[in-house]
Amino acid sequence: xxxxxxxxxxxxxxxxxxxxxxxxxxxxxxxxxxxxxxxxxxxxxxxxxxxxxxxxxxxxxxxxxxxxxxxxxxxx
Amino acid sequence: xxxxxxxxxxxxxxxxxxxxxxxxxxxxxxxxxxxxxxxxxxxxxxxxxxxxxxxxxxxxxxxxxxxxxxxxxxxxxxxxxxxxxxxxxxxxxxxxxxxxxxxxxxxxxxxxxxxxxxxxxxxxxxxxxxxxxxxxxxxxxxxxxxxxxxxxxxxxxxxxxxxxxxxxxxxxxxxxxxxxxxxxxxxxxxxxxxxxxxxxxx
Numbered sequence: 001x002x003x004x005x006x007x008x009x010x011x012x013x014x015x016x017x018x019x020x021x022x023x024x025x026x027x028x029x030x031x032x033x034x035x036x037x038x039x040x041x042x043x044x045x046x047x048x049x050x051x052x053x054x055x056x057x058x059x060x061x062x063x064x065x066x067x068x069x070x071x072x073x074x075x076x
Numbered sequence: 077x078x079x080x081x082x083x084x085x086x087x088x089x090x091x092x093x094x095x096x097x098x099x100x101x102x103x104x105x106x107x108x109x110x111x112x113x114x115x116x117x118x119x120x121x122x123x124x125x126x127x128x129x130x131x132x133x134x135x136x137x138x139x140x141x142x143x144x145x146x147x148x149x150x151x152x153x154x155x156x157x158x159x160x161x162x163x164x165x166x167x168x169x170x171x172x173x174x175x176x177x178x179x180x181x182x183x184x185x186x187x188x189x190x191x192x193x194x195x196x197x198x199x200x201x202x203x204x205x206x207x208x209x210x211x212x213x214x215x216x217x218x219x220x221x222x223x224x225x226x227x228x229x230x231x232x233x234x235x236x237x238x239x240x241x242x243x244x245x246x247x248x249x250x251x252x253x254x255x256x257x258x259x260x261x262x263x264x265x266x267x268x269x270x271x272x273x274x275x276x277x278x
Contacts, residue, residue, distance in 0.1 A: 047147075
C-alpha cells in the first residue's frame with residue numbers, strides 16, 4: 001500500500017475547494033512527498049486528473065468507495 | 077405531418093421543449109399533453125422516452141448536472157489570491173448561467189413551488205461559489221487579510237448579489253442597467269463585496 005506524508009480531508013466540500021486546498025497543502029511538501037486527499041464531490045475525479053495534468057504533480061492513485069474518493073498525489 | 081426523428085434526436089427535442097415550458101410555467105404548470113402539443117406529436121411519443129412527467133423533469137435536471145461548470149482553469153490560471161480566484165470563478169459561473177437563462181427560470185419556479193428536493197438541486201450549483209467564500213474567509217481573517225465577518229453570512233451576501241445581477245440582466249432585462257453588460261456589473265459588485273468584507277490583497 002502506498003504511504004503518504006500528509007493527509008487532507010475535503011469531504012463535504014464542492015469543487016474547486018478540494019483542489020484549492022490540495023494546491024496549498026502540496027506547496028508545503030517537499031518534492032517526492034505524497035499527499036492523500038479524501039473527497040466526496042463526484043466532480044473531484046475529473047478535477048484532480050486535470051489538476052495533476054496541469055500542475056505536473058503525479059496522480060499515483062484514484063480510488064472510489066461508498067461515495068468517497070481518495071487521491072494520492074506525489075509532488076513534482 | 078410530423079417529421080420522423082431518430083430516437084436520440086427525438087429525446088433531445090423533447091428535453092429542449094420541456095425545459096422551456098418548465099422554465100416558463102414550473103413543474104406543476106405543465107402537462108405531458110402541453111409538451112406533446114408544442115412538439116406536434118402525440119403524448120404516446122413522449123411516454124416512449126420518459127415514463128412520466130417527473131422522469132422528464134429529472135432528465136432536464138440531469139442535463140444541467142451534466143453541464144456543470146469546471147472551475148479548474150479559473151483556479152489554476154492566474155494569480156491565486158482570494159479576490160482574483162473569486163473573480164475568475166464567478167465569471168465562469170455567470171457566463172454559464174447567462175448562456176441558458178431558462179435554467180435560472182427553472183430555479184425560480186422550483187423555489188415558488190416549494191419543492192425542497194429541486195431547490196436543493198439548484199442550490200448545489202451555487203455551492204462551489206458559496207463554499208469558496210465561506211471557507212476562505214475563515215483563513216483570510218486568521219491571516220489578517222479580511223475583517224472578522226460571519227463567513228456564512230458573507231457567503232449568502234455574495235450569492236445574493238450575484239443572483240440579483242443575473243436576475244437583472246437575464247430575467248428582467250432591466251433597462252436600468254442597460255449601460256452595463258453582465259460581466260461589468262458582476263465585476264463591480266465583486267469589488268463592492270471585497271470592500272465590505274475588508275479584504276486586502278496579500
